Amino acid sequence: MKTGRRKFDSAFKAKVALEALKERETLQQLALKYELHPNQISQWKQEFIEKSAQVFESKVLKESSDESVSELYQKIGKLEMEKEFLKKNLKRFGLFWGLLFIPWCLR
Template structure:
């Protein structure tokens, strides 16, 4: 009988990675505590540290996209007014 792979949530992975970063317990102790392989904990820790900058970069990017979206909708409105005006002038 084949054993099914365990799937971990992002929250659980972050929790384990943060505990590993704090270094209050060894990786081996964390592995026993959470029933994981030490290599898995080190992998999650490495990924967490590598992607930590995205937490702060994401906020600024959303604001920039939002302002760009407003600008484009404004331009669409202006062009629609011009089209309506030209239709009236040409009698269509």
């Protein structure tokens, strides 16, 4: 019977990659322990090393994006208030314009 491909979550991959980085056990020993191919462990280890810098970059990007999001929400709130103000005052101005200026223009 043929078995399907196994899928591993990121926590498991990180755990195996960290153990490989510690080098307390050889790749062969880790492969036997976790029932993986040594090449798979090497690949996860390399990916872990390459992407480790992103952990610190994401905090900076997240902080700057949070600031821009809050600025955008403030802008949306301001525009909503302006829209409501203009709606209310355009109704008054429209009546004023209709009563005073249109009859004068038609003369």
